[in-house]
Structures are given as structure tokens and as C-alpha cells.
Amino acid sequence: RQALTTAKTQEENRAGFLLTVVSGSGGAGKSTVATLAALLGARRGLRTALLDADLQFGDLAALMGDAPSVPAEEVARTGAVPDELSGAPLVLVSAPRALERSEVVAASMGSVVDVLVASFDFVVANTGGGWDDVHLLLLERAAASLFLVDQRASSVRACRHALDLCLRCGIATGSFLLAVNRCTRHAPFTSIDVSSALDGAHVAELADGGREVEELLGAGMAQSLVEASSPLCISIEGVLDELLPLASRPASAGVQAPLARIGLAPKADAGLRGKQRKRKGRASRREAALAKDAS
Known part of the structure; x- marks a missing residue:
């Protein structure tokens, strides 16, 4: 706890908006949601960095295909993002190439975050399934945190355990947004169910994108998924509207476009x-x- 407090960045030195994506257990869809959130942020005109803080088994490099990238260990070593990536609208900061380097990068994660929030407008941090000091560091630094729950009862229980851990560690949960993932008409859980299980907390819903999500992400075509306006992407866009500052929101016509496609957009x-x-x-x-x- 003392080490986390010492490493914490001063508010006056923070430039970018850090969004941390977490869940109580693995398999909730953190990698997918973090990737799409970063792409949607870049589409809003924000200089965006996608940080793969699942340091042992992060696979965002595969999901992002040929997107400009730099290993997290290189950012930790040099203290900067390479100059050739400075003009890219979206940069992936990938997990270490060698599994045994994960502990070294974890020890330098504070400096990596410092570099990214000083260099980018919007930073999305993906996390692993097992909780450790990196989770607590990213939650402390985050301007907002997206806490995912999936359609398993064990995921809801794990969410409660993780929230209890945050409270014991003194991490304020006021900036957390809980979201239940993979919502369909016949899904076991809705936001109301999860909210009831978590003592009435506000819970958002992320739509199930179907097989298209797995197919395009598996082929490294995340950008195509965003351009296709998947139901999942529309849901994440709504979450960003709630979390990001008003200045970064798209024009009203862009916000109403998904509604117009299903006949719900109000006529001016x-x-x-x-x-x-x-x-x-x-x-x-x-x-x-x-x-x-x-x-």
C-alpha cells in the first residue's frame, strides 16, 4: 500500500484520461471491450493508447493486427514512446514478448502509465484475470474504471470479492462503472439482476455482438468490427458517452446515427x-x- 501511494502520479501532472478495464475473474470480455473502447476513442479524434497490462497472457497484439505498437518493456526502459509513433491516432503498448519479463515490467508499470498519460489524450488499460499490485495501481491512477461482469453466477460473486478488496485497500470505487457483458434477450442476467446482487449499484449493459466479434477479432480485424457498427460497439459507445468528458463526445448526428438505423432517432x-x-x-x-x- 505504501509503495502504491509513493508511486502515485500527482494530479497536476496528469494529462490524459486513463480508463482501466477490470473484472473479478477471467473470461468476462476485458480484452474485447478494451480494444473496442480504444478504437472508438480514436474515432472521436482522441490520441489514444491501448495498454495491455495483462502482462503474462495478454493477446491484444493479435486482436489489433498490424496496428502501430511498442512493447511495454521498451516504454519502461526508455521512458518514452518512440518518435515514429508520435503521429499515430492509436498506439498499442503490448504485453512483454517473453513471459519471464512480466515481473520486471510490473515493477515499472507506474512509470509506463506516467509516460502514456503525459503523451496521449485517452489511455485504455486492459488487465488480466488474476488480481495483483498492477490492478491496484491502475485503479488508483484511473480517471474512471469499467468493471465487467459476464453471464455466469461465479462472475457476479468474483465481482463482489474484488470490490471488497478495493475497499480494504482504500481504493475509492466512486469512479467505477459496472457493466454486465453479453446481454441478449434470453441472457441469464440483466443489469437489474446484477444490480440487485450488488446492493443496488448502477449497472450498464453491453450487448452480445455474436459470432462476428470472435471471428473479426480472431483475424486481427478489430477496426472492421467498429466500422460495421456492431451492437457491442454501440453499447461501448454509450459507455464512453457516460465516462468521457463532454468535449470528447461526437457530434449529435453521430450519436443518433445508431438509433436512426433501428428507427428510434428523434426527428429534429x-x-x-x-x-x-x-x-x-x-x-x-x-x-x-x-x-x-x-x-
Whole structure:
């Protein structure tokens, strides 16, 4: 705890918005959600870094295909992001290539985060399934944290255990957003179910993207998934609307585009036409009354 406090970055030196994606156990979809959140952030015009802090078994390099990348151990060693990547809208900071290097990089994770939040507008940190000091460091540094729960009862129980750990370690949970993943019409859990299990906490829902998500991510085509406006991507876009500062949100037309595709977008002139109809109705009633009085 003392080491985490000593390594904590001062608020006045923080530049970028750090979003940490965690879950109580493995398999909740952290890698998928973190990858898509980073791509959607870059699409908003934010210079974005995707940090794979699953230091032992992180596979974001495979999911991102040929995206510009730099190993986390190189950032820790040099204290900077390579100059040739400075102009890229999205940079992947990948997990160590050698498994035995994970402990070395974990010890330097504080300095890696310092470099990224000083160099990028938006930093998304993916985490592993097993909790360790890296989780606590990233949660302490984060401007917001997305806590994923999947459709298993064990995932809900693991979420409660992890939240209890955060409270024991003195990590404020006010910036946490809980989200239940893989939601469908016939899914076992909804946000209401998970909220009830977690004492009424606010819980968002992430839609199940179906087989398309696994197929495109497995082929390293995450960008294609975003461009296809998958239901999962639309859900994550809504989460970013809730978490990111207002200045980073897309124009209103972009926000309403997914709604328009399913016939739910409000029409801009509907209110105006309604007011015009009311005014015409009142005028016609007045004319009728005057004609009656004249007769």
C-alpha cells in the first residue's frame, strides 16, 4: 500500500484520461471491450493508447493486427514512446514478448502509465484475470474504471470479492462503472439482476455482438468490427458517452446515427411541427367562435 501511494502520479501532472478495464475473474470480455473502447476513442479524434497490462497472457497484439505498437518493456526502459509513433491516432503498448519479463515490467508499470498519460489524450488499460499490485495501481491512477461482469453466477460473486478488496485497500470505487457483458434477450442476467446482487449499484449493459466479434477479432480485424457498427460497439459507445468528458463526445448526428438505423432517432423538427399544429388549431377555433358571434 505504501509503495502504491509513493508511486502515485500527482494530479497536476496528469494529462490524459486513463480508463482501466477490470473484472473479478477471467473470461468476462476485458480484452474485447478494451480494444473496442480504444478504437472508438480514436474515432472521436482522441490520441489514444491501448495498454495491455495483462502482462503474462495478454493477446491484444493479435486482436489489433498490424496496428502501430511498442512493447511495454521498451516504454519502461526508455521512458518514452518512440518518435515514429508520435503521429499515430492509436498506439498499442503490448504485453512483454517473453513471459519471464512480466515481473520486471510490473515493477515499472507506474512509470509506463506516467509516460502514456503525459503523451496521449485517452489511455485504455486492459488487465488480466488474476488480481495483483498492477490492478491496484491502475485503479488508483484511473480517471474512471469499467468493471465487467459476464453471464455466469461465479462472475457476479468474483465481482463482489474484488470490490471488497478495493475497499480494504482504500481504493475509492466512486469512479467505477459496472457493466454486465453479453446481454441478449434470453441472457441469464440483466443489469437489474446484477444490480440487485450488488446492493443496488448502477449497472450498464453491453450487448452480445455474436459470432462476428470472435471471428473479426480472431483475424486481427478489430477496426472492421467498429466500422460495421456492431451492437457491442454501440453499447461501448454509450459507455464512453457516460465516462468521457463532454468535449470528447461526437457530434449529435453521430450519436443518433445508431438509433436512426433501428428507427428510434428523434426527428429534429418534430417539436416544431407540433407547435405549429397547436397554433393553427387555436387560430381556427378563434375564427369559428368569431363567426358564431357575428351570426
